[in-house]
Amino acid sequence: MDDEMKKKISIGIAVGCIAIAAVITIVTYRSGTGGPNPNASVMLLCTNPQCGNIFELKQSDVAPKETSDGGDAAGIRTFKCPKCNQMSGQIAIKCSKCGNVFLPNYKDITIYDKCPKCGYSAYEQSNK
Ligand SMILES: [Zn+2]
């Protein structure tokens, strides 16, 4: 592997991490009246296929911390589901159009909140 290739891979990893951090920041701080509000709640979706529970946590509980606690290798943080007690809860988005709850698209930040059910994206609408 030459240096050029190594450079490209490390840039790719860095960009991926930035995208994930940006999405989490947008999702956690967007809800409510704008601006950080530690008492606002954040929607979470349990990724356990046997569970699929939708629950809420306080923004202060899901805000990214300096120290890394939990989260898988991809850098996506997970939270304990109150229903199945697995660390399978992930920050989710509720579609303001059809009410569907889904996980943000970490691969493409420009459509991170596009609803897989009806295709509505508040981010897309506000950036037109
Ligand atoms: Zn669960």
Ligand SMILES: [Zn+2]
């Ligand atoms: Zn929808």
